[in-house]
Amino acid sequence: MTVILGIESSCDETAAALVGDDRRILAHKLGTQEALHRPYGGVVPEIAARAHVEVLTPLIEAALTEAGMRLRQVDAIAATAGPGLIGGVMVGLLTAKALSYACEKPLIAVNHLEGHALSPRLADPTLAYPYLLLLVSGGHCQLLRVEGVGRYKRLATTIDDAAGEAFDKTAKILGLGFPGGPAVEAAARLGDAKAVPLPRPLKGSAEPHFSFAGLKSAVLRAHQAGVHTPQDIAASFQAAVVDCLIDRTAKALATCDDVTALVVAGGVAANASVRAALEALASRAGLRFVAPPLWLCTDNAAMIGWAGIERFAAGLIDTLEVPARPRWPLDPDAEKVRGAGVKA
Amino acid sequence: MILGSAAETESCGAACAKLLRAGDIITLSGALGAGKTTFARGLLRGLGYAGEVVSPSFALVVPYDPPEVGLPVLHVDLYRLGHSEDLTELGLDDGLAQGALIIEWPERLRDGCYPEALAVQFEMIDGQQRRLTASSPPTWKKRWPYPA
Numbered sequence: 001m002t003v004i005l006g007i008e009s010s011c012d013e014t015a016a017a018l019v020g021d022d023r024r025i026l027a028h029k030l031g032t033q034e035a036l037h038r039p040y041g042g043v044v045p046e047i048a049a050r051a052h053v054e055v056l057t058p059l060i061e062a063a064l065t066e067a068g069m070r071l072r073q074v075d076a077i078a079a080t081a082g083p084g085l086i087g088g089v090m091v092g093l094l095t096a097k098a099l100s101y102a103c104e105k106p107l108i109a110v111n112h113l114e115g116h117a118l119s120p121r122l123a124d125p126t127l128a129y130p131y132l133l134l135l136v137s138g139g140h141c142q143l144l145r146v147e148g149v150g151r152y153k154r155l156a157t158t159i160d161d162a163a164g165e166a167f168d169k170t171a172k173i174l175g176l177g178f179p180g181g182p183a184v185e186a187a188a189r190l191g192d193a194k195a196v197p198l199p200r201p202l203k204g205s206a207e208p209h210f211s212f213a214g215l216k217s218a219v220l221r222a223h224q225a226g227v228h229t230p231q232d233i234a235a236s237f238q239a240a241v242v243d244c245l246i247d248r249t250a251k252a253l254a255t256c257d258d259v260t261a262l263v264v265a266g267g268v269a270a271n272a273s274v275r276a277a278l279e280a281l282a283s284r285a286g287l288r289f290v291a292p293p294l295w296l297c298t299d300n301a302a303m304i305g306w307a308g309i310e311r312f313a314a315g316l317i318d319t320l321e322v323p324a325r326p327r328w329p330l331d332p333d334a335e336k337v338r339g340a341g342v343k344a
Numbered sequence: 345m346i347l348g349s350a351a352e353t354e355s356c357g358a359a360c361a362k363l364l365r366a367g368d369i370i371t372l373s374g375a376l377g378a379g380k381t382t383f384a385r386g387l388l389r390g391l392g393y394a395g396e397v398v399s400p401s402f403a404l405v406v407p408y409d410p411p412e413v414g415l416p417v418l419h420v421d422l423y424r425l426g427h428s429e430d431l432t433e434l435g436l437d438d439g440l441a442q443g444a445l446i447i448e449w450p451e452r453l454r455d456g457c458y459p460e461a462l463a464v465q466f467e468m469i470d471g472q473q474r475r476l477t478a479s480s481p482p483t484w485k486k487r488w489p490y491p492a
Contacts, residue, residue, distance in 0.1 A: 011402075011403075049433055083403070084403070085403070085404060085405060085433070085434070086405075086435055087433045087434075087435065138402045139402035139403055157396060157398075158396070158398060159396045159397075159398070160381060160385075160396075160397075160398060160399055161381075161398070161399045161401070162398070162399070162402060164402075165399060165401050165402055169376055169401075172376070173376065209396075213377070213381065213382075213399070216376060216377055217376075217377030217471070218471075220375070220376055220377050221471055326405070326406075326407050327406065327407055327408075336394045336395045336396070337395060337396035
């Protein structure tokens, strides 16, 4: 069995995992600091490179102990090489390079987005290429046609805010607390989704992309108008996001008739309304709907280890010269978005 | 100055791009939805960037480098930042040595951290209109094209 050590440190999370090519996760250790809530409605991102440095080596050691393995028994070392904050990415990548050099094990540089894109295959052995992936999180909102390892076609992206960011900022505007996604979802359950007329930016548009900045501004105006309850605004906001996601995903589906499944990944996949609407869309299109377990949707190292497994199997090994890349599009050939931000 | 629409905010940003030099800092202040990222998008378009300019709230720093832009730019959002000490972690000084910084939510900086910055503020008048005010330091006085 091939076992790969996966390392993730590209943003707020530091993590290490040992993943086998039989899809077993032998160990997974997260360094999350979720307790640090802030009055302005967010988690303090532990961005300090020194914080990653301090926790990463113990996390790797703990993962090896849990799996009952020694470093020399792993077949390769995979680390996120971007996109992300340069300090954090460099800590993870340089650690991987040092371990790779010291143990004479191959190094695999993984694009963080590739980790998300391939993670559904870790959870579901029957998921075959190509599939349509909606990656929807605090930092990203993209539709990707996943054709194989290293072969991704970006069909759509947000031109301004990510969907998860819209949830977080709506929670802040409405004073619903943190984390924003679950807070908005809980408030929405008590509200009327038809109560507040909110825009659906780019819905029905000929271009394939997403936009959420105008919706966020409309939420702010609705809140300031003081007519509706936060619950009604939350419910109406959530319905608008779902409408946008479904409209854009349906448009993308229409352009790729050979996909085997509709897959969702990213933290927003935790939202039950989003999930249910995507499942219904897949059903109407006669497709399977695949949603990995939530812990695999948010940032983690198991998905980096799994991407390492897939790249290793495809013979995609990197040299010690591979650079950390703060910005690293998964599909460099994706058509540029020329449109400006869309007003609500 | 009154900006009548998001398109005007973007145009204003694009006009400022023509004035930008390496070592410059522009800070953008204002409430959620006031037009900070829209202004930054215009500025990056003015520097020749053709791709999407997304909100840096989650990523904290989004770098733009030649040949995509005429001048290297770090688009920074301090909204989520917890500690001012973390600023050093963002690599802003390195970015400043090579290009320009556009910083949203500068209130989270230590006071007076970047006194040489062009400080642009946005106020929401209604759904469309924004009031832009700028306080320009000496290095910007001759360059800033609008009434202060």
